[in-house]
Amino acid sequence: MRAYRMEVRFTVIMTLLMVAAGNVALFFSIFPVQGMLFGFPIMYIIPILSGWFGILFLAVLANHFGNKIDAEIEKANEEEIEELEQRSEGMGEMEDGRDSMAVK
DSSP: OHHHHHHHHHHHHHHHHHHHHHTHHHHHHHSOOOOEETTEEHHHHHHHHIIIIIHHHHHHHHHHHHHHHHHHHHHHHHHHHHHHHHHHHHTSBOTTSOBTTSOO
């Protein structure tokens, strides 16, 4: 259950970071900046670069941590299945030969 909560929290945080990285241009339209970078006006090139490379970096980060979270969820599911199987084996048959799991 802990891994599912972490996955939801991670998804919300990554969504907010991706929206922020993709909309850096809004910051530059609110607070215009004069200057040049690589021969382009800063207020145009920074939002483009942060959009491209920022989203790329966040996507790689999301992939890495998402795989770790999925592995934790898979491990927790396997442990739960093993626990249920052990419980069902222990409760399989009663002393008089009846199956305790049978529908009555």
